[in-house]
Amino acid sequence: MALPVRQQATYWGIAAVLFFAALWGLGNVILPFVVGGALAYFLDPVADRLERMGLSRTAATSVISIAALLIFVLLSLLIVPMLVRQLVGLVNAAPTIFAELHQFLATRFPALMDNESALRDTLNAIGKTIQSRGAELAQGLLTSALSVINAIVFIVVAPVVAFYLLLDWDNMVAKIDGWLPRDHRETVRALARDIDRVLAGFVRGQVSVCLILGTFYSVTLMLAGLDFGLIVGAIAGLITFIPYVGALIGGALAIGLALFQFWGDWFSIAIVAGIFAAGQFLEGNVITPRLVGKSIGLHPVWLLFALSAFGTVFGFVGMLVAVPVAAAFGVLARFAVSQYLESRLYKGLDGRDKG
Numbered sequence: 001m002a003l004p005v006r007q008q009a010t011y012w013g014i015a016a017v018l019f020f021a022a023l024w025g026l027g028n029v030i031l032p033f034v035v036g037g038a039l040a041y042f043l044d045p046v047a048d049r050l051e052r053m054g055l056s057r058t059a060a061t062s063v064i065s066i067a068a069l070l071i072f073v074l075l076s077l078l079i080v081p082m083l084v085r086q087l088v089g090l091v092n093a094a095p096t097i098f099a100e101l102h103q104f105l106a107t108r109f110p111a112l113m114d115n116e117s118a119l120r121d122t123l124n125a126i127g128k129t130i131q132s133r134g135a136e137l138a139q140g141l142l143t144s145a146l147s148v149i150n151a152i153v154f155i156v157v158a159p160v161v162a163f164y165l166l167l168d169w170d171n172m173v174a175k176i177d178g179w180l181p182r183d184h185r186e187t188v189r190a191l192a193r194d195i196d197r198v199l200a201g202f203v204r205g206q207v208s209v210c211l212i213l214g215t216f217y218s219v220t221l222m223l224a225g226l227d228f229g230l231i232v233g234a235i236a237g238l239i240t241f242i243p244y245v246g247a248l249i250g251g252a253l254a255i256g257l258a259l260f261q262f263w264g265d266w267f268s269i270a271i272v273a274g275i276f277a278a279g280q281f282l283e284g285n286v287i288t289p290r291l292v293g294k295s296i297g298l299h300p301v302w303l304l305f306a307l308s309a310f311g312t313v314f315g316f317v318g319m320l321v322a323v324p325v326a327a328a329f330g331v332l333a334r335f336a337v338s339q340y341l342e343s344r345l346y347k348g349l350d351g352r353d354k355g
Contacts, residue, residue, distance in 0.1 A: 036161025086231040251276035
């Protein structure tokens with residue numbers, strides 16, 4: 001006989017409180033373990049595919065680890081230093097860009113830039129703020145992810161955790177499946193499959209979309225000759241998971257820089273604008289439908305709220321777990337709504353749907 005609903009809710013509530021208390025209390029300590037678990041989850045389908053090709057789980061995990069190490073070394077030696085240089089250069093160039101914009105507006109639209117103009121005061125304030133705080137902002141952006149713990153410990157521990165979790169992933173899933181309460185095993189399995197589907201669609205699919213589009217924007221903008229093209233493309237790709245926002249912010253930044261750099265060369269400016277138009281076409285019609293699917297059940301507004309709330313309460317670790325927790329809450333909320341629609345509370349005492 002199943003436990004009463006109130007008693008079940010009590011147990012699950014205690015488990016949730018313990019989870020959030022551990023997340024809040026341990027925080028920085030569990031960061032490499034959270035990252036390692038995320039990497040293992042992301043790479044598990046690759047390991048499964050290698051197993052189907054004939055490799056053992058150990059061999060598949062070793063191949064993935066070696067490939068990841070080579071990619072990490074390549075990024076560390078080539079891509080990351082370029083990103084750092086362009087980010088610092090963009091911050092340092094910001095005051096000059098605002099000064100040029102100020103001069104352009106004063107020449108073309110003198111009425112907007114008189115001594116009492118609010119626009120003039122705003123531009124001056126922005127330029128001074130960027131000039132005084134730009135270096136600090138760039139340094140914070142570059143180090144915030146690793147400053148919460150010792151960088152060396154993070155770089156060493158996270159890959160080791162990912163390796164062992166990936167090696168034992170299937171065994172761990174089977175073991176946890178054996179611990180499920182027998183009265184609700186099938187329901188919990190169904191909910192877990194839905195959560196996995198959402199996470200697979202968003203985490204695995206959307207991260208792949210971000211990487212592909214970030215690479216596309218960065219390479220094409222650099223080929224177009226745009227200064228800071230690599231960092232602009234990386235920014236656009238990084239926030240592509242929010243529909244249209246990545247293209248709008250990246251496009252506005254790229255076109256603004258193109259206007260500053262290529263003023264009068266309308267063909268070059270059109271190429272930069274065309275790159276983002278092509279990126280949006282590829283994302284909406286080719287990349288996202290293939291890698292993510294039309295619907296993964298994770299609304300962008302809900303995602304933004306989860307990232308903001310968990311980031312505020314739990315810091316950087318909270319932002320890492322925000323997506324899986326938001327996915328779980330979304331699935332549980334839909335399950336609760338479906339149960340409500342089948343209940344007597346909704347249908348009434350006669351049990352008929354009067355909608």
